[in-house]
Amino acid sequence: xxxxxxxxxxxxxxxxxxTLTCTFSGFSLSTSGMSVIWIRQPPGKALEWLALLDxxxxxxxNKSLKTRLTISGDTSESQVxxxxxxMDPVDTATYYCxxxxxxxxxxxxxxxxxxxxxxx
Amino acid sequence: xxxxTQSPATLSVSPGERATLSCRASQSVGxxxxxxxxxxxxxxxxxxxxxxxxxxxxxxxFSGSGSGADFxxxxxxxxxxxxxxxxxxQYNNWPPVTFGQGTRLEIQ
Numbered sequence: 001x002x003x004x005x006x007x008x009x010x011x012x013x014x015x016x017x018x019t020l021t022c023t024f025s026g027f028s029l030s031t032s033g034m035s036v037i038w039i040r041q042p043p044g045k046a047l048e049w050l051a052l053l054d055x056x057x058x059x060x061x062n063k064s065l066k067t068r069l070t071i072s073g074d075t076s077e078s079q080v081x082x083x084x085x086x087m088d089p090v091d092t093a094t095y096y097c098x099x100x101x102x103x104x105x106x107x108x109x110x111x112x113x114x115x116x117x118x119x120x
Numbered sequence: 121x122x123x124x125t126q127s128p129a130t131l132s133v134s135p136g137e138r139a140t141l142s143c144r145a146s147q148s149v150g151x152x153x154x155x156x157x158x159x160x161x162x163x164x165x166x167x168x169x170x171x172x173x174x175x176x177x178x179x180x181x182f183s184g185s186g187s188g189a190d191f192x193x194x195x196x197x198x199x200x201x202x203x204x205x206x207x208x209x210q211y212n213n214w215p216p217v218t219f220g221q222g223t224r225l226e227i228q
Contacts, residue, residue: 106169
C-alpha cells in the first residue's frame, strides 16, 4: 500500500523558514520514472505546485518561488524534505506531497496534507 | 507556462443526472491531462489521467475525453458522494504542472 504523510510545524512566524517532511512507504523514489511533488492550497483557493524531486535526484521548482524553495530527498529514509524561506502570511496554506509514477505521470497518491499558518 | 481554464466555476445538477465539466489549455497538451476530485477537508484524489484513463478504483460513471487543448469530464449519473470540487491538471513537458481553478459541483 502506497502512503505519504506530511509533517512539520502548524504555525511559523513571518520571515521564518518552513521545513516540511514527506515520509512515504510502499514505493521507492529510486524507481525509474518516479517523482515526489509538493503542492499547496491556500484556504478556499486552487492548487499550486511548488517543487518536484525525481528518481535521478533532479530538482524542479515553481519559477515564481524558486529563490525561496529547496527540495531534497533521503532514499534510505523514504523522505522528501521541502524548505521555504522568508515565510509570509500569504504562504498560509495546506501543503501536500504526492507521488508521480511513470505509469500515469499524474499525482496518483497524495498525503493528507498539513495546514501551515504564518502569523506573528 | 500553460494556463488551464475550467468552466463553469459552479455547476448545479440533480442527483441521477449527468454532469459535464470542461477544461481548456492555453496551448496543446496532447492527452497529458488529469482530473482530480476534492472533498472538503480532504486531499485531491486522482480520477482520470491520460485524458481518458480511469485511475484505480474509480467508478465507470466517471469518464474523460478530449485532446489538444479541450477536455471534458463527464459523470454519467450523479451520486451524492460526487458533489465536490474538481480540478484539471496538465503535465505536458512537465514540470511545471499547472492546475485549473476548479469547478464546484453542487446539488441542485
